[in-house]
Amino acid sequence: LFSIMPRDTGFFDLFERAATIVHDASQAYATVVRDYSKRDEQISRIRQFEHDGDEVVHRTLEKLDKTFITPFDREDIHVLMKLMDDVIDEIDAASKRLALYQIHEPTPWIIKQAEILVRSSTLVGEAVKRLRNLRKPNGLQQKLVEIHLLENMGDENNHSAVAELYATTKDPIFAMKWKEIYDLTERAIDRCEDIANTIEAIVLKNT
Protein backbone atom coordinates (compact mmCIF):
# COMPACT_ATOMS: atom_id res chain seq x y z
CA LEU A 1 0.00 0.00 0.00
CA PHE A 2 2.54 2.54 1.20
CA SER A 3 5.77 2.64 -0.73
CA ILE A 4 6.85 6.13 -1.68
CA MET A 5 9.86 6.39 0.60
CA PRO A 6 12.51 4.27 2.30
CA ARG A 7 11.66 2.95 5.74
CA ASP A 8 14.47 4.42 7.76
CA THR A 9 14.01 8.16 7.88
CA GLY A 10 14.32 10.77 10.54
CA PHE A 11 11.71 13.31 11.54
CA PHE A 12 13.33 16.02 9.45
CA ASP A 13 13.14 13.81 6.38
CA LEU A 14 9.48 13.25 7.07
CA PHE A 15 8.84 16.98 7.49
CA GLU A 16 10.60 17.74 4.22
CA ARG A 17 8.82 14.93 2.44
CA ALA A 18 5.46 16.36 3.60
CA ALA A 19 6.48 19.89 2.59
CA THR A 20 7.43 18.62 -0.85
CA ILE A 21 4.01 17.02 -1.29
CA VAL A 22 2.35 20.26 -0.16
CA HIS A 23 4.37 22.14 -2.73
CA ASP A 24 3.72 19.66 -5.54
CA ALA A 25 -0.01 19.63 -4.82
CA SER A 26 -0.16 23.44 -4.86
CA GLN A 27 1.76 23.52 -8.12
CA ALA A 28 -0.57 20.95 -9.66
CA TYR A 29 -3.58 22.96 -8.50
CA ALA A 30 -2.17 26.12 -10.08
CA THR A 31 -1.66 24.12 -13.28
CA VAL A 32 -5.27 22.92 -13.16
CA VAL A 33 -6.66 26.44 -13.15
CA ARG A 34 -4.08 27.90 -15.52
CA ASP A 35 -4.26 25.17 -18.10
CA TYR A 36 -7.83 24.09 -17.65
CA SER A 37 -8.21 21.86 -20.70
CA LYS A 38 -5.66 19.44 -19.21
CA ARG A 39 -7.17 19.49 -15.74
CA ASP A 40 -8.07 15.80 -15.46
CA GLU A 41 -4.49 14.63 -15.35
CA GLN A 42 -3.50 17.15 -12.67
CA ILE A 43 -6.56 16.40 -10.56
CA SER A 44 -5.57 12.72 -10.54
CA ARG A 45 -2.05 13.68 -9.51
CA ILE A 46 -3.47 15.71 -6.62
CA ARG A 47 -5.53 12.74 -5.53
CA GLN A 48 -2.31 10.72 -5.42
CA PHE A 49 -0.62 13.46 -3.39
CA GLU A 50 -3.48 13.20 -0.94
CA HIS A 51 -2.68 9.50 -0.40
CA ASP A 52 1.03 10.28 -0.13
CA GLY A 53 0.24 12.87 2.54
CA ASP A 54 -1.70 10.30 4.55
CA GLU A 55 1.25 7.94 4.34
CA VAL A 56 3.70 10.49 5.70
CA VAL A 57 1.39 11.35 8.61
CA HIS A 58 0.96 7.68 9.41
CA ARG A 59 4.71 7.11 9.22
CA THR A 60 5.31 10.04 11.55
CA LEU A 61 2.87 8.69 14.15
CA GLU A 62 4.56 5.30 14.05
CA LYS A 63 7.95 6.92 14.42
CA LEU A 64 6.75 9.08 17.31
CA ASP A 65 5.58 5.94 19.02
CA LYS A 66 8.92 4.18 18.66
CA THR A 67 11.14 7.15 19.44
CA PHE A 68 12.06 8.08 22.97
CA ILE A 69 13.83 11.37 22.30
CA THR A 70 12.30 13.58 19.66
CA PRO A 71 13.78 16.79 18.20
CA PHE A 72 10.79 18.89 19.36
CA ASP A 73 7.73 18.40 21.52
CA ARG A 74 5.79 15.38 20.33
CA GLU A 75 2.65 17.48 20.18
CA ASP A 76 4.33 20.06 17.92
CA ILE A 77 5.60 17.36 15.58
CA HIS A 78 2.13 15.92 15.36
CA VAL A 79 0.47 19.30 14.77
CA LEU A 80 3.00 20.35 12.13
CA MET A 81 2.45 17.14 10.18
CA LYS A 82 -1.32 17.30 10.57
CA LEU A 83 -1.35 20.84 9.18
CA MET A 84 0.71 19.94 6.13
CA ASP A 85 -1.70 17.09 5.52
CA ASP A 86 -4.61 19.52 5.91
CA VAL A 87 -3.21 21.79 3.17
CA ILE A 88 -3.09 18.83 0.80
CA ASP A 89 -6.63 17.75 1.76
CA GLU A 90 -8.05 21.22 1.09
CA ILE A 91 -6.33 21.34 -2.30
CA ASP A 92 -7.71 17.90 -3.10
CA ALA A 93 -11.22 18.95 -2.05
CA ALA A 94 -11.09 22.16 -4.08
CA SER A 95 -9.74 20.56 -7.24
CA LYS A 96 -12.22 17.68 -7.05
CA ARG A 97 -15.12 20.12 -6.94
CA LEU A 98 -14.04 21.79 -10.17
CA ALA A 99 -14.68 18.49 -11.90
CA LEU A 100 -17.64 17.39 -9.82
CA TYR A 101 -19.56 20.63 -10.26
CA GLN A 102 -18.78 20.68 -13.98
CA ILE A 103 -17.12 24.07 -13.85
CA HIS A 104 -16.48 25.05 -17.46
CA GLU A 105 -13.75 27.59 -16.91
CA PRO A 106 -11.70 28.99 -14.06
CA THR A 107 -12.14 32.57 -12.88
CA PRO A 108 -9.31 35.12 -12.73
CA TRP A 109 -9.67 35.09 -8.92
CA ILE A 110 -9.03 31.37 -8.58
CA ILE A 111 -5.89 31.70 -10.71
CA LYS A 112 -4.67 34.46 -8.39
CA GLN A 113 -5.45 32.43 -5.30
CA ALA A 114 -3.71 29.33 -6.62
CA GLU A 115 -0.62 31.45 -7.27
CA ILE A 116 -0.66 32.75 -3.72
CA LEU A 117 -0.96 29.17 -2.52
CA VAL A 118 2.09 28.14 -4.57
CA ARG A 119 4.14 31.01 -3.16
CA SER A 120 3.07 30.21 0.37
CA SER A 121 3.81 26.50 -0.09
CA THR A 122 7.26 27.34 -1.41
CA LEU A 123 7.94 29.39 1.71
CA VAL A 124 6.60 26.58 3.90
CA GLY A 125 9.13 24.26 2.29
CA GLU A 126 11.97 26.71 2.91
CA ALA A 127 10.88 27.26 6.52
CA VAL A 128 10.58 23.54 7.20
CA LYS A 129 14.12 22.96 5.91
CA ARG A 130 15.42 25.42 8.47
CA LEU A 131 14.05 23.31 11.32
CA ARG A 132 17.10 21.08 11.01
CA ASN A 133 19.34 23.76 12.42
CA LEU A 134 17.51 26.31 14.49
CA ARG A 135 20.77 27.85 15.68
CA LYS A 136 21.41 29.01 12.13
CA PRO A 137 17.89 30.00 11.15
CA ASN A 138 19.17 31.76 8.07
CA GLY A 139 16.29 34.09 7.28
CA LEU A 140 13.57 31.89 8.78
CA GLN A 141 11.72 34.81 10.40
CA GLN A 142 11.49 36.56 7.05
CA LYS A 143 9.91 33.48 5.46
CA LEU A 144 7.32 33.30 8.24
CA VAL A 145 6.47 36.99 7.88
CA GLU A 146 5.97 36.50 4.14
CA ILE A 147 3.62 33.58 4.76
CA HIS A 148 1.53 35.85 6.99
CA LEU A 149 1.45 38.56 4.33
CA LEU A 150 0.34 36.04 1.71
CA GLU A 151 -2.44 34.84 3.99
CA ASN A 152 -3.67 38.42 4.36
CA MET A 153 -3.58 38.83 0.62
CA GLY A 154 -5.44 35.56 0.12
CA ASP A 155 -8.07 36.67 2.60
CA GLU A 156 -8.60 39.99 0.84
CA ASN A 157 -8.78 38.27 -2.53
CA ASN A 158 -11.29 35.80 -1.23
CA HIS A 159 -13.50 38.60 0.04
CA SER A 160 -13.34 40.43 -3.26
CA ALA A 161 -13.94 37.26 -5.24
CA VAL A 162 -17.05 36.33 -3.28
CA ALA A 163 -18.41 39.89 -3.24
CA GLU A 164 -17.98 40.08 -7.00
CA LEU A 165 -19.53 36.66 -7.47
CA TYR A 166 -22.61 37.62 -5.47
CA ALA A 167 -22.87 41.04 -7.11
CA THR A 168 -22.64 39.82 -10.69
CA THR A 169 -23.95 36.31 -11.10
CA LYS A 170 -27.56 35.61 -11.98
CA ASP A 171 -27.21 31.90 -11.28
CA PRO A 172 -27.35 31.12 -7.55
CA ILE A 173 -26.23 27.50 -7.99
CA PHE A 174 -23.17 28.78 -9.84
CA ALA A 175 -22.53 31.13 -6.90
CA MET A 176 -22.83 28.26 -4.41
CA LYS A 177 -20.33 26.17 -6.33
CA TRP A 178 -17.73 28.93 -6.58
CA LYS A 179 -18.23 30.08 -3.01
CA GLU A 180 -17.25 26.61 -1.87
CA ILE A 181 -14.25 26.36 -4.19
CA TYR A 182 -13.01 29.82 -3.20
CA ASP A 183 -13.38 28.98 0.48
CA LEU A 184 -11.56 25.67 0.20
CA THR A 185 -8.70 27.37 -1.63
CA GLU A 186 -8.49 30.07 0.99
CA ARG A 187 -8.50 27.46 3.71
CA ALA A 188 -5.44 25.84 2.10
CA ILE A 189 -3.69 29.22 2.30
CA ASP A 190 -4.84 29.61 5.92
CA ARG A 191 -3.37 26.25 6.86
CA CYS A 192 0.00 27.45 5.48
CA GLU A 193 -0.24 30.31 7.95
CA ASP A 194 -1.05 27.87 10.75
CA ILE A 195 2.11 26.00 9.77
CA ALA A 196 4.07 29.27 10.08
CA ASN A 197 2.59 29.81 13.55
CA THR A 198 3.51 26.29 14.59
CA ILE A 199 7.06 26.73 13.35
CA GLU A 200 7.23 30.01 15.26
CA ALA A 201 6.14 28.22 18.43
CA ILE A 202 8.77 25.52 17.85
CA VAL A 203 11.44 28.20 17.39
CA LEU A 204 10.36 29.94 20.61
CA LYS A 205 10.66 26.74 22.60
CA ASN A 206 13.89 25.53 21.07
CA THR A 207 16.22 28.52 20.93
Next chain:
Amino acid sequence: LFSIMPRDTGFFDLFERAATIVHDASQAYATVVRDYSKRDEQISRIRQFEHDGDEVVHRTLEKLDKTFITPFDREDIHVLMKLMDDVIDEIDAASKRLALYQIHEPTPWIIKQAEILVRSSTLVGEAVKRLRNLRKPNGLQQKLVEIHLLENMGDENNHSAVAELYATTKDPIFAMKWKEIYDLTERAIDRCEDIANTIEAIVLKNT
Protein backbone atom coordinates in the same frame (compact mmCIF):
# COMPACT_ATOMS: atom_id res chain seq x y z
CA LEU B 1 -30.66 16.94 35.72
CA PHE B 2 -28.36 14.06 34.88
CA SER B 3 -29.65 10.65 35.78
CA ILE B 4 -29.21 8.12 33.02
CA MET B 5 -26.56 6.00 34.68
CA PRO B 6 -25.30 4.91 38.08
CA ARG B 7 -22.63 7.11 39.64
CA ASP B 8 -19.87 4.62 40.11
CA THR B 9 -18.57 3.64 36.72
CA GLY B 10 -15.16 3.12 35.23
CA PHE B 11 -13.76 4.74 32.11
CA PHE B 12 -14.58 1.70 29.98
CA ASP B 13 -18.20 1.84 31.09
CA LEU B 14 -18.29 5.50 30.12
CA PHE B 15 -16.77 4.76 26.70
CA GLU B 16 -19.29 2.01 26.07
CA ARG B 17 -22.15 4.15 27.27
CA ALA B 18 -21.11 6.88 24.81
CA ALA B 19 -20.73 4.38 21.98
CA THR B 20 -24.22 3.06 22.69
CA ILE B 21 -25.66 6.57 22.45
CA VAL B 22 -23.78 7.11 19.17
CA HIS B 23 -25.25 3.91 17.84
CA ASP B 24 -28.80 4.65 19.05
CA ALA B 25 -28.69 8.15 17.59
CA SER B 26 -27.49 6.82 14.22
CA GLN B 27 -30.20 4.21 14.24
CA ALA B 28 -32.86 6.81 15.07
CA TYR B 29 -31.56 9.02 12.25
CA ALA B 30 -31.78 6.14 9.79
CA THR B 31 -35.35 5.55 10.98
CA VAL B 32 -36.17 9.23 10.44
CA VAL B 33 -35.21 9.12 6.79
CA ARG B 34 -36.54 5.63 6.11
CA ASP B 35 -39.89 6.12 7.80
CA TYR B 36 -40.35 9.81 7.25
CA SER B 37 -43.98 10.15 8.29
CA LYS B 38 -43.02 9.23 11.87
CA ARG B 39 -40.00 11.49 11.94
CA ASP B 40 -41.06 13.76 14.81
CA GLU B 41 -40.83 11.09 17.44
CA GLN B 42 -37.34 10.00 16.32
CA ILE B 43 -36.09 13.57 16.11
CA SER B 44 -37.13 14.09 19.75
CA ARG B 45 -35.32 10.91 20.71
CA ILE B 46 -32.18 12.19 19.00
CA ARG B 47 -32.44 15.45 20.90
CA GLN B 48 -32.54 13.40 24.12
CA PHE B 49 -29.48 11.42 22.97
CA GLU B 50 -27.71 14.73 22.50
CA HIS B 51 -28.31 15.57 26.17
CA ASP B 52 -27.25 12.08 27.23
CA GLY B 53 -24.02 12.52 25.27
CA ASP B 54 -23.29 15.76 27.10
CA GLU B 55 -23.82 14.01 30.40
CA VAL B 56 -21.35 11.24 29.59
CA VAL B 57 -18.70 13.77 28.50
CA HIS B 58 -19.22 15.75 31.68
CA ARG B 59 -19.03 12.62 33.81
CA THR B 60 -15.80 11.62 32.08
CA LEU B 61 -14.18 15.01 32.76
CA GLU B 62 -15.14 14.78 36.43
CA LYS B 63 -13.76 11.27 36.63
CA LEU B 64 -10.52 12.30 34.90
CA ASP B 65 -10.13 15.02 37.49
CA LYS B 66 -10.58 12.64 40.41
CA THR B 67 -8.54 9.77 39.03
CA PHE B 68 -4.80 9.58 39.46
CA ILE B 69 -4.08 6.59 37.28
CA THR B 70 -6.03 6.36 34.04
CA PRO B 71 -6.10 3.42 31.61
CA PHE B 72 -4.77 5.58 28.72
CA ASP B 73 -3.37 9.09 28.30
CA ARG B 74 -5.80 11.64 29.75
CA GLU B 75 -5.71 13.55 26.49
CA ASP B 76 -6.69 10.46 24.49
CA ILE B 77 -9.58 9.70 26.84
CA HIS B 78 -10.79 13.26 26.48
CA VAL B 79 -10.47 13.28 22.68
CA LEU B 80 -12.20 9.92 22.28
CA MET B 81 -15.17 11.08 24.36
CA LYS B 82 -15.33 14.45 22.63
CA LEU B 83 -15.45 12.75 19.22
CA MET B 84 -18.27 10.42 20.21
CA ASP B 85 -20.16 13.46 21.45
CA ASP B 86 -19.43 15.21 18.14
CA VAL B 87 -21.01 12.36 16.16
CA ILE B 88 -24.18 12.73 18.22
CA ASP B 89 -24.16 16.52 17.80
CA GLU B 90 -23.86 16.27 14.01
CA ILE B 91 -26.72 13.77 13.88
CA ASP B 92 -28.82 16.08 16.05
CA ALA B 93 -28.02 19.07 13.83
CA ALA B 94 -28.82 17.17 10.63
CA SER B 95 -32.10 15.72 11.87
CA LYS B 96 -33.24 19.05 13.29
CA ARG B 97 -32.75 20.71 9.92
CA LEU B 98 -35.05 18.22 8.20
CA ALA B 99 -37.88 19.58 10.36
CA LEU B 100 -36.75 23.18 10.48
CA TYR B 101 -36.36 23.50 6.71
CA GLN B 102 -39.68 21.76 6.16
CA ILE B 103 -38.21 19.06 3.99
CA HIS B 104 -41.15 17.12 2.60
CA GLU B 105 -39.38 13.92 1.74
CA PRO B 106 -35.96 12.36 2.13
CA THR B 107 -33.74 11.70 -0.88
CA PRO B 108 -32.35 8.27 -1.78
CA TRP B 109 -28.86 9.68 -1.03
CA ILE B 110 -29.66 10.60 2.55
CA ILE B 111 -31.07 7.13 3.17
CA LYS B 112 -27.82 5.63 1.86
CA GLN B 113 -25.72 7.95 3.99
CA ALA B 114 -27.72 7.24 7.15
CA GLU B 115 -27.17 3.52 6.54
CA ILE B 116 -23.43 4.04 6.23
CA LEU B 117 -23.52 5.99 9.46
CA VAL B 118 -25.32 3.14 11.25
CA ARG B 119 -22.76 0.63 9.99
CA SER B 120 -19.90 2.86 11.03
CA SER B 121 -21.43 3.48 14.48
CA THR B 122 -21.88 -0.26 14.98
CA LEU B 123 -18.19 -0.75 14.22
CA VAL B 124 -17.27 2.10 16.58
CA GLY B 125 -19.17 0.29 19.35
CA GLU B 126 -17.35 -2.97 18.61
CA ALA B 127 -13.97 -1.21 18.50
CA VAL B 128 -14.61 0.66 21.76
CA LYS B 129 -15.48 -2.61 23.51
CA ARG B 130 -12.08 -3.98 22.58
CA LEU B 131 -10.31 -1.17 24.44
CA ARG B 132 -10.88 -3.12 27.67
CA ASN B 133 -8.36 -5.70 26.69
CA LEU B 134 -5.85 -4.49 24.15
CA ARG B 135 -3.75 -7.62 24.56
CA LYS B 136 -6.59 -9.60 23.02
CA PRO B 137 -7.69 -7.14 20.34
CA ASN B 138 -9.81 -9.80 18.68
CA GLY B 139 -10.19 -8.37 15.20
CA LEU B 140 -9.92 -4.71 16.25
CA GLN B 141 -7.72 -3.74 13.28
CA GLN B 142 -10.29 -5.15 10.88
CA LYS B 143 -13.03 -3.01 12.47
CA LEU B 144 -10.89 0.12 12.11
CA VAL B 145 -10.15 -0.64 8.46
CA GLU B 146 -13.86 -1.05 7.78
CA ILE B 147 -14.60 2.31 9.41
CA HIS B 148 -12.08 3.90 7.04
CA LEU B 149 -13.68 2.21 4.04
CA LEU B 150 -17.12 3.41 5.11
CA GLU B 151 -15.81 6.97 5.44
CA ASN B 152 -14.47 6.79 1.88
CA MET B 153 -17.81 5.50 0.69
CA GLY B 154 -19.64 8.26 2.57
CA ASP B 155 -17.35 10.83 1.02
CA GLU B 156 -17.98 9.55 -2.48
CA ASN B 157 -21.72 9.43 -1.89
CA ASN B 158 -21.69 12.97 -0.56
CA HIS B 159 -19.90 14.19 -3.67
CA SER B 160 -22.37 12.43 -5.94
CA ALA B 161 -25.35 13.62 -3.94
CA VAL B 162 -24.29 17.27 -4.07
CA ALA B 163 -23.27 17.12 -7.73
CA GLU B 164 -26.66 15.61 -8.59
CA LEU B 165 -28.47 18.16 -6.44
CA TYR B 166 -26.76 21.05 -8.20
CA ALA B 167 -27.20 19.52 -11.64
CA THR B 168 -30.90 18.79 -11.32
CA THR B 169 -32.64 21.20 -8.97
CA LYS B 170 -34.24 24.38 -10.20
CA ASP B 171 -34.74 25.68 -6.66
CA PRO B 172 -31.54 27.12 -5.17
CA ILE B 173 -32.97 27.40 -1.66
CA PHE B 174 -33.82 23.71 -1.83
CA ALA B 175 -30.22 23.07 -2.88
CA MET B 176 -28.87 25.12 0.04
CA LYS B 177 -30.96 23.17 2.52
CA TRP B 178 -29.91 19.77 1.24
CA LYS B 179 -26.27 20.76 0.85
CA GLU B 180 -26.21 21.52 4.56
CA ILE B 181 -28.02 18.33 5.57
CA TYR B 182 -25.75 16.19 3.37
CA ASP B 183 -22.66 17.87 4.77
CA LEU B 184 -23.75 17.44 8.39
CA THR B 185 -24.46 13.76 7.78
CA GLU B 186 -21.09 13.28 6.13
CA ARG B 187 -19.42 15.03 9.03
CA ALA B 188 -20.99 12.50 11.43
CA ILE B 189 -19.42 9.73 9.34
CA ASP B 190 -16.10 11.60 9.34
CA ARG B 191 -16.11 11.84 13.11
CA CYS B 192 -16.49 8.04 13.26
CA GLU B 193 -13.29 7.83 11.25
CA ASP B 194 -11.60 10.26 13.66
CA ILE B 195 -12.65 7.90 16.45
CA ALA B 196 -11.00 5.03 14.57
CA ASN B 197 -7.81 7.09 14.25
CA THR B 198 -7.86 7.90 17.96
CA ILE B 199 -8.33 4.26 18.87
CA GLU B 200 -5.45 3.40 16.55
CA ALA B 201 -3.23 5.91 18.37
CA ILE B 202 -4.28 4.46 21.73
CA VAL B 203 -3.42 0.97 20.50
CA LEU B 204 0.00 2.16 19.27
CA LYS B 205 0.85 3.66 22.64
CA ASN B 206 -0.50 0.85 24.77
CA THR B 207 0.70 -2.39 23.18
Next chain:
Amino acid sequence: LFSIMPRDTGFFDLFERAATIVHDASQAYATVVRDYSKRDEQISRIRQFEHDGDEVVHRTLEKLDKTFITPFDREDIHVLMKLMDDVIDEIDAASKRLALYQIHEPTPWIIKQAEILVRSSTLVGEAVKRLRNLRKPNGLQQKLVEIHLLENMGDENNHSAVAELYATTKDPIFAMKWKEIYDLTERAIDRCEDIANTIEAIVLKNT
Protein backbone atom coordinates in the same frame (compact mmCIF):
# COMPACT_ATOMS: atom_id res chain seq x y z
CA LEU C 1 3.45 47.62 15.50
CA PHE C 2 2.18 46.36 18.84
CA SER C 3 1.74 48.96 21.50
CA ILE C 4 -1.57 48.74 23.27
CA MET C 5 -0.28 47.65 26.63
CA PRO C 6 2.75 47.88 28.90
CA ARG C 7 5.36 45.16 28.52
CA ASP C 8 5.42 43.75 32.00
CA THR C 9 2.15 42.03 32.63
CA GLY C 10 1.11 38.80 34.26
CA PHE C 11 -1.05 36.10 32.76
CA PHE C 12 -4.15 37.38 34.55
CA ASP C 13 -3.62 40.84 33.07
CA LEU C 14 -3.36 39.26 29.64
CA PHE C 15 -6.56 37.25 30.18
CA GLU C 16 -8.42 40.34 31.29
CA ARG C 17 -7.03 42.38 28.44
CA ALA C 18 -8.28 39.74 25.97
CA ALA C 19 -11.68 39.58 27.66
CA THR C 20 -11.98 43.36 27.42
CA ILE C 21 -11.28 43.23 23.69
CA VAL C 22 -13.88 40.47 23.29
CA HIS C 23 -16.37 42.62 25.11
CA ASP C 24 -15.54 45.81 23.18
CA ALA C 25 -15.75 43.98 19.85
CA SER C 26 -19.16 42.50 20.76
CA GLN C 27 -20.40 45.90 21.83
CA ALA C 28 -19.18 47.47 18.58
CA TYR C 29 -20.89 44.72 16.60
CA ALA C 30 -24.17 45.33 18.43
CA THR C 31 -23.78 49.03 17.64
CA VAL C 32 -23.20 48.23 13.96
CA VAL C 33 -26.51 46.41 13.62
CA ARG C 34 -28.48 48.73 15.91
CA ASP C 35 -27.24 51.96 14.39
CA TYR C 36 -26.64 50.82 10.87
CA SER C 37 -26.11 54.20 9.20
CA LYS C 38 -22.91 54.68 11.24
CA ARG C 39 -21.65 51.16 10.64
CA ASP C 40 -18.39 52.04 8.85
CA GLU C 41 -16.77 53.55 11.90
CA GLN C 42 -17.64 50.58 14.12
CA ILE C 43 -16.50 48.06 11.53
CA SER C 44 -13.09 49.78 11.45
CA ARG C 45 -12.93 49.66 15.24
CA ILE C 46 -13.65 45.93 15.13
CA ARG C 47 -10.85 45.45 12.63
CA GLN C 48 -8.54 47.19 15.11
CA PHE C 49 -9.79 44.93 17.90
CA GLU C 50 -8.89 41.99 15.71
CA HIS C 51 -5.28 43.20 15.56
CA ASP C 52 -5.27 43.87 19.31
CA GLY C 53 -6.47 40.32 19.90
CA ASP C 54 -3.60 38.95 17.84
CA GLU C 55 -1.16 41.00 19.89
CA VAL C 56 -2.43 39.63 23.19
CA VAL C 57 -2.23 36.04 21.93
CA HIS C 58 1.30 36.63 20.70
CA ARG C 59 2.29 38.22 24.00
CA THR C 60 0.85 35.26 25.89
CA LEU C 61 2.83 32.76 23.84
CA GLU C 62 6.03 34.70 24.47
CA LYS C 63 5.28 34.85 28.17
CA LEU C 64 4.50 31.14 28.31
CA ASP C 65 7.87 30.50 26.73
CA LYS C 66 9.74 32.58 29.29
CA THR C 67 7.81 31.47 32.35
CA PHE C 68 8.72 28.37 34.25
CA ILE C 69 5.80 28.24 36.65
CA THR C 70 2.41 29.17 35.23
CA PRO C 71 -0.80 29.67 37.19
CA PHE C 72 -2.60 26.90 35.25
CA ASP C 73 -1.65 24.22 32.74
CA ARG C 74 0.17 25.78 29.81
CA GLU C 75 -2.23 24.07 27.43
CA ASP C 76 -5.26 25.57 29.20
CA ILE C 77 -3.75 29.06 29.11
CA HIS C 78 -3.11 28.66 25.41
CA VAL C 79 -6.59 27.33 24.68
CA LEU C 80 -8.32 30.03 26.72
CA MET C 81 -6.46 32.78 24.86
CA LYS C 82 -7.00 31.16 21.49
CA LEU C 83 -10.74 30.97 22.12
CA MET C 84 -11.01 34.62 23.10
CA ASP C 85 -9.15 35.47 19.92
CA ASP C 86 -11.56 33.25 17.97
CA VAL C 87 -14.57 35.20 19.28
CA ILE C 88 -13.01 38.42 18.03
CA ASP C 89 -12.17 36.86 14.66
CA GLU C 90 -15.74 35.65 14.13
CA ILE C 91 -17.10 39.08 15.01
CA ASP C 92 -14.65 40.66 12.58
CA ALA C 93 -15.63 38.21 9.84
CA ALA C 94 -19.36 38.77 10.38
CA SER C 95 -19.16 42.55 10.48
CA LYS C 96 -16.92 42.69 7.40
CA ARG C 97 -19.46 40.71 5.41
CA LEU C 98 -22.21 43.20 6.14
CA ALA C 99 -20.18 45.78 4.22
CA LEU C 100 -18.73 43.44 1.63
CA TYR C 101 -22.08 41.94 0.65
CA GLN C 102 -23.66 45.38 0.55
CA ILE C 103 -26.35 44.51 3.06
CA HIS C 104 -28.73 47.47 3.10
CA GLU C 105 -30.31 46.89 6.48
CA PRO C 106 -29.94 44.56 9.42
CA THR C 107 -32.63 42.02 10.28
CA PRO C 108 -34.37 41.83 13.66
CA TRP C 109 -32.69 38.44 14.18
CA ILE C 110 -29.16 39.78 13.84
CA ILE C 111 -29.92 42.52 16.37
CA LYS C 112 -31.14 39.85 18.80
CA GLN C 113 -28.09 37.70 18.22
CA ALA C 114 -25.67 40.59 18.68
CA GLU C 115 -27.35 41.36 22.00
CA ILE C 116 -26.92 37.77 23.14
CA LEU C 117 -23.28 38.00 22.14
CA VAL C 118 -22.81 41.16 24.23
CA ARG C 119 -24.41 39.51 27.25
CA SER C 120 -22.29 36.41 26.83
CA SER C 121 -19.09 38.48 26.40
CA THR C 122 -19.91 40.42 29.56
CA LEU C 123 -20.21 37.15 31.46
CA VAL C 124 -16.95 35.91 29.92
CA GLY C 125 -15.24 39.02 31.29
CA GLU C 126 -16.70 38.45 34.75
CA ALA C 127 -15.75 34.78 34.71
CA VAL C 128 -12.18 35.52 33.55
CA LYS C 129 -11.73 38.00 36.40
CA ARG C 130 -12.53 35.28 38.88
CA LEU C 131 -9.62 33.16 37.66
CA ARG C 132 -7.32 35.30 39.84
CA ASN C 133 -8.70 33.78 42.98
CA LEU C 134 -10.29 30.40 42.45
CA ARG C 135 -10.62 29.84 46.19
CA LYS C 136 -13.13 32.68 46.28
CA PRO C 137 -14.99 31.99 43.05
CA ASN C 138 -17.73 34.40 44.03
CA GLY C 139 -20.56 33.24 41.80
CA LEU C 140 -18.37 31.91 39.01
CA GLN C 141 -20.48 28.78 38.46
CA GLN C 142 -23.58 30.93 37.98
CA LYS C 143 -21.81 32.96 35.28
CA LEU C 144 -20.82 29.79 33.46
CA VAL C 145 -24.35 28.42 33.61
CA GLU C 146 -25.67 31.67 32.15
CA ILE C 147 -23.18 31.50 29.29
CA HIS C 148 -24.50 28.02 28.48
CA LEU C 149 -28.09 29.25 28.55
CA LEU C 150 -27.22 32.12 26.23
CA GLU C 151 -25.57 29.71 23.82
CA ASN C 152 -28.74 27.62 23.74
CA MET C 153 -30.78 30.73 23.10
CA GLY C 154 -28.40 31.81 20.33
CA ASP C 155 -28.66 28.39 18.76
CA GLU C 156 -32.48 28.46 18.79
CA ASN C 157 -32.50 31.99 17.37
CA ASN C 158 -30.12 30.99 14.64
CA HIS C 159 -32.35 28.09 13.64
CA SER C 160 -35.41 30.31 13.56
CA ALA C 161 -33.60 33.04 11.66
CA VAL C 162 -32.38 30.68 8.94
CA ALA C 163 -35.70 28.83 8.69
CA GLU C 164 -37.50 32.16 8.27
CA LEU C 165 -34.92 33.38 5.77
CA TYR C 166 -35.36 30.27 3.62
CA ALA C 167 -39.15 30.30 3.96
CA THR C 168 -39.63 33.94 3.01
CA THR C 169 -36.92 35.20 0.69
CA LYS C 170 -37.26 35.06 -3.04
CA ASP C 171 -33.61 35.98 -3.59
CA PRO C 172 -31.27 33.00 -3.06
CA ILE C 173 -28.12 35.15 -3.15
CA PHE C 174 -29.61 37.26 -0.37
CA ALA C 175 -30.25 34.03 1.56
CA MET C 176 -26.65 32.88 1.06
CA LYS C 177 -25.28 36.16 2.38
CA TRP C 178 -27.45 36.16 5.50
CA LYS C 179 -26.94 32.46 6.17
CA GLU C 180 -23.20 33.13 6.38
CA ILE C 181 -23.59 36.22 8.58
CA TYR C 182 -25.99 34.43 10.93
CA ASP C 183 -23.67 31.44 11.18
CA LEU C 184 -20.59 33.56 11.89
CA THR C 185 -22.47 35.41 14.62
CA GLU C 186 -23.65 32.18 16.16
CA ARG C 187 -20.13 30.83 16.05
CA ALA C 188 -18.95 33.84 18.09
CA ILE C 189 -21.58 32.93 20.71
CA ASP C 190 -20.46 29.28 20.56
CA ARG C 191 -16.85 30.23 21.22
CA CYS C 192 -18.01 32.05 24.38
CA GLU C 193 -19.46 28.75 25.51
CA ASP C 194 -16.18 27.00 24.70
CA ILE C 195 -14.50 29.59 26.92
CA ALA C 196 -16.94 28.70 29.72
CA ASN C 197 -16.08 25.02 29.27
CA THR C 198 -12.36 25.76 29.38
CA ILE C 199 -12.77 27.82 32.55
CA GLU C 200 -14.79 24.97 34.03
CA ALA C 201 -11.94 22.56 33.26
CA ILE C 202 -9.43 24.97 34.83
CA VAL C 203 -11.58 25.19 37.95
CA LEU C 204 -11.85 21.40 38.17
CA LYS C 205 -8.08 21.00 38.01
CA ASN C 206 -7.20 23.84 40.35
CA THR C 207 -9.56 23.57 43.29
